[in-house]
Amino acid sequence: MIESSDFPRLKGFRFPRSIISYAVWAYHRFALSTADVEDLLAERGIRVSRETIRTWVNRFGRHFARCIRRDRPKPNNKWHLDEMVIVIGGVKYWLWRAIDGDGDVLDILVQPHRNTKAAKRFFSGLVTQFGEPRVVVTPSRDIACAMHCRAMDKLRSYTKPIQSLAPDADHRAHKGLNNRIENSHRPTRKREKIMGRFKSPRQAQRFLFAHDQINTVFRPRRYTLSAASYRRARADAFGLWHDYTREMNA
Template sequence: MTINGEVRYLWRAVDHEGEVFEAVVTMRRDRKAALKFLRKLTRRYGRTRKIVTDRLPSYGAALNGLGARDLQSPGCWFNIRVENSHPPLRRRERAMLRFRRMRSLQTFAAVHASVSNHFNKERSLSDRNIFKLNRAAALEQWRQLGAA
């Protein structure tokens, strides 16, 4: 992402259902940034059985540092869940006329992920009536949170 003409990197962790666990903005996309991101994830969510990444070498170096290189599954088509979580964020970014600071991008990405996780349920896994009931329940919960 570009902030004031400078490139910044948005790291996102997504589970197998498309829920965003974590979103972190960094200035670089190197081993140190990847290691920091992966350590934060393992502290918060524990170790995982499999880590799907793209073929960026810094992921492998960071996973070597954690002793989890055997968990990595790099590949061209394996990280579709992560790639499909970008467009909604990009649409909101465009509507907001971009970001001016890294901190505002970080805050927005975290809030957007939690709201998106709350409302976007897997529609293809249930029929329309159940989907509508779940969506209405999520909206009611959201309204109660806003009223408190």
């Protein structure tokens, strides 16, 4: 990937776009810090500071995420929705995430509240982008837990937005039905730990917007694929990344 020399240089940048795209890919594909990426590049004789790598990740990660969202096929019409708490500066925020039935991330949104208004804001954005789903799966908690955690998923937060925005959708809430999205939260927890927590809601939104989309392409469900199929999927992903690198603009 890094050896590509057929890309025109970005105006105003000292390093070629092949190096920039490699740094962005390595940072999001693996659980690496900017210091780790700096060392990877240094081993290849490329001297660049971690601050510069951070600038590349923030600036061009969004470019790759937008390209992936633009070109991906129409998602499965069965959606899984859930929220997880993230602590930023000692304050609790909620990361809302939606995935389709194949496990691909549809969208994420960091919000300060977990209520019907927040659920409607998130769900309306999904419907605008992808149309109405056939099935919506949300987590369910028993009444005792709901009263203790103030988590009224089925009873309050999700019900009204789904009824008003996707009235024909089959809304299912069951504790055992949403394991798929629970697994989708795990990479976020891992990166949150490596980064020493997110620094601001804006930074969390910017990072996770790119991170989830890039990992959708480069982390196919390997356990469902033969070795040959997995290699083809990986080659296709690298081909897409090559094309998106060519589309990068200063």
